[in-house]
Amino acid sequence: MDTPIKNDKITLSATSLGVIDSGKNAGSGALYRKALGRPMRQIRAENFFKRTLVLMGLIMVILVFGILLTLIVQSIPSIKALGVKYLWGRTWDPVQDIYGAFPFLLGTLLTSFLALIISVPFSIAVAIFLGEYYPKGWLSDFLKNTVELIAAVPSVIYGFWGLAVLVPIVRSFETKIGVDPIGVGIFTSSLILAVMIIPYAASLGRSVIQMVPSSLKEGAYALGATRWEVIRSVILPYTKSGLFAGILLSLGRALGETMAVTMVIGNTSQLPKSIFAPGNTMASVIANEFTEADKAVYLSALIELGLVLFLVTTVINMIGKRVISRFTNE
């Protein structure tokens, strides 16, 4: 009985939206007529406000391109000295001025994607639970705030926690499965990263799941679908681009995370042999070595590492955008 009424409401609100839309031009005309009677000062203020908005937008664009330009200019000495070999070189030797970014590139991608794989089931589960099962109530508020708190904790605290709690646990786990029991490494940093990035996908996922029109869900229920079937065949298909955007957001966070990773990854320039081996990421190499980079090429090689990180993040974001738009067009 409820369904048709709700449907009516939705169409009603849609038409009322249309009314507002079509009435916009007429309304603004009235505004102009009114404005004639107002002091010039006020009109100027309007224009000024608009220009300010444009300026702010422009500043953001200039800022991003400025950063890119700075990175490119500063890494020219390194590009000149090392060429493209920099990207797949496996040795990072500041003493002999040989710089190859491959171990760090691999480390960054490995930790981030591993973290993503670990975190996605949790973030989607939290999103469904909060968006569909318990959208209201104290329990839901509590869980929501807790998940959001995860994002608010400074990353150095995750680093400490990882070092003090997670590393010993991983070490005993490694002893059991028979790999070198060192505790720190790619696997440990992926675990830490996974915890850190859960809230990004979870919050976005929760809001898109809450936005699924109840008409769709109720239609499915009316056809005899169970709750699981509704989630699987209505909610998830309807929200997949939003969920994917959330996952992309968490991936971006994982790629750039520095402090927590540095503390638990083991920081070695050797190529990691397995996911339990120590490694290094681009961000943590920069953080570690920047202050004492005493040679021009060394410094430039570190900046080029920043450039590579910038480009990797951009490329992954672009691929993600393509995937999202394909999902939406379907």
Added chain:
Amino acid sequence: MKNLFNPKIYLASIILISVLGLTSCGGGGTGSAKSDSTASAGGDDNSLIGAGSSFDNPLFSKMFSEYNKMNGLKINYQSVGSGAGISQLTNKTVDFGASDAPMNPKQDSAVSAPVLHIPVTAGAVAISYNLADVKDTLMLTPAILADMFLGKITKWNDPKIAAVNKGVKLPNVAVVIVHRSDGSGTTNIFTTYLSKVNEEWSSKVGKGSSVNWPVGLGGKGTEGVAGMVKQTPGAIGYIELAYAIQNNMAYAKVQNKAGNFITPTIASVTAAANISIPPDSKVSLTNTEAADGYPISGFSWVLLYQEQKYNSRSADRASKLLKLISWMIHDGQQYSGPLTYAPLSPAAVAVGDAILKSATYDGKPILQ
């Protein structure tokens, strides 16, 4: 409502834009911003600026606060790391720098005028390890140390280690090497030592404030290495002696050039520095000739320009700086011991005095 609101928007956006404009200017010209700060500090408001070694920072804080009580001179020391200190001195944004390693040829070629190195304190690098069941202090030879850090000795019960540690029951545990992940003067001292005592290390890895470690884990900062050593069974790593003493960590005796196994202590580090020091004081104390000296130790230097008249500095400022450094290597040394720094040896103080006398202002000597 709107009338009230408009001027506010006006004001807010003007403030915002001007702030943005200012910050972007500052970002664009870091050089100019920095020289500005020196210029303002250069107004002889009774203060000096220094930057560099983080190893020196606890000692310098104590020294500068004591000096401030006596002379009222305020010294602002930024503990940014030796390399950064040298580059700030190169850019002439500080009055003095501090470094755990003498300037290398590349850094030398970057500065516009000769820089004086004055030894101000000495420190040691302790080899700390985590073997819960071994109660005796381990003894290590340079060969064992190099082989461990090269990844050639992988178990603690290796016959080579057992040969020098007779009577010690060594466990069958894997050796986990821990090194610094960030560039550091401590790494420089340690790798300089290994390069001196081991041919293979010298050709394969070399020396520097960051090197390409063949094996092991990296910890960020002294506390990062110490934490990892404490946590990981079978770990061995190098840390500043002061940190190892203050945190009650186990550290090894290391065989020196004379063949004696030496425990790192303040006395054995001072002893290591009691060798003939070249007139420019740029000497590495590693693998010292002194029979009772700990082999992995090194000076820390204060760096300043020989010609003190630059960037419109006043003669007064120059003489204040020279007096301060002279005090640091004489009376200031009394604060070393309690903070587990090694006081300078008489030989080092004598060389430091001679170098300080060579500093000039407009071509005239400053200290008589």
